[in-house]
Amino acid sequence: MNILHASYTSWCRVRDEVRGFLQVQSFMMKCPRCGWIAEQVVSVCPGCGFTLPRLQVPAHLHLAWQDAVNDFAGLLSESERSQLAERLQTLSETMNGTLVIATVPGVAPLKPSEYAFWLYHHWQLPPNGLLLLIAVKERRIESEVGVAWEPFLSDVETGEALEAAVPLLAAGRYAEGLLTALQVIEQHHKARQEAHR
Numbered sequence: 001m002n003i004l005h006a007s008y009t010s011w012c013r014v015r016d017e018v019r020g021f022l023q024v025q026s027f028m029m030k031c032p033r034c035g036w037i038a039e040q041v042v043s044v045c046p047g048c049g050f051t052l053p054r055l056q057v058p059a060h061l062h063l064a065w066q067d068a069v070n071d072f073a074g075l076l077s078e079s080e081r082s083q084l085a086e087r088l089q090t091l092s093e094t095m096n097g098t099l100v101i102a103t104v105p106g107v108a109p110l111k112p113s114e115y116a117f118w119l120y121h122h123w124q125l126p127p128n129g130l131l132l133l134i135a136v137k138e139r140r141i142e143s144e145v146g147v148a149w150e151p152f153l154s155d156v157e158t159g160e161a162l163e164a165a166v167p168l169l170a171a172g173r174y175a176e177g178l179l180t181a182l183q184v185i186e187q188h189h190k191a192r193q194e195a196h197r
Contacts, residue, residue: 033114057118061107065100065123068092073103073136080175087182095189097128097149101178106137113142120144130158132181134174141165141181157188 036047063072068088069081076084088099100123107115112135120131127148134141143158161184168177 033111057110057115057122061104061110061115062122063102063104063119068100070100070102073105073134075103075134075136075174077175084175084178087179091182091186094186095128097130097146098126099130099132099182100125101132101134103134103136103174107135108137112138112140116142116144120146130185132162132178134169134178139169141169141177152192153185153188158185161185161188 031045031047034045034048036045063070067085069076069084071081084101088101091099102119104115110118112133115135116131116133119133120129123131125131125146127146129146130149130153131144132141133143141162143162145153145158161181164184165177165181168174168180
């Protein structure tokens with residue numbers, strides 16, 4: 001199916017599926033493979049045995065981080081990449097962290113949530129960061145939030161951001177979809193700042 005003509009329902013967001021097993025206390029995390037909830041520090045998921053070192057990632061998915069916008073699927077024009085890079089830079093400064101976008105043709109045999117989790121760690125993104133991933137073949141948008149931001153950028157908030165992008169992605173308007181997701185994330189960040197003043 002040509003992604004440019006995909007229906008709205010062919011794009012989806014898996015809620016609450018992307019959380020890793022990291023050495024962090026007091027955060028509730030979920031396994032990116034089976035969704036098992038960890039309320040304590042564990043190195044192996046009791047639900048499915050998942051660990052990051054055991055995740056078999058094919059060589060063609062070992063992509064090198066290029067910049068804030070990593071358009072491996074070739075979805076964006078040069079001007080769109082520049083616009084997104086500027087927006088990411090502004091948000092990174094405002095939110096005091098690192099925001100990164102990656103588009104890939106596909107992630108098989110992995111689930112998009114597993115790949116987003118793996119890529120975040122493969123690129124050694126900081127704990128105060130966010131990765132937005134578009135997997136074209138799977139017609140999915142996923143996010144991975146760094147552990148330092150998990151208390152401040154909830155699954156509900158990232159879910160709202162990604163769902164806001166879905167209609168635009170389904171219409172083939174990738175840059176607009178990503179900018180919309182970033183706008184929703186920024187709105188949630190500003191609301192939290194206002195609440196703490």
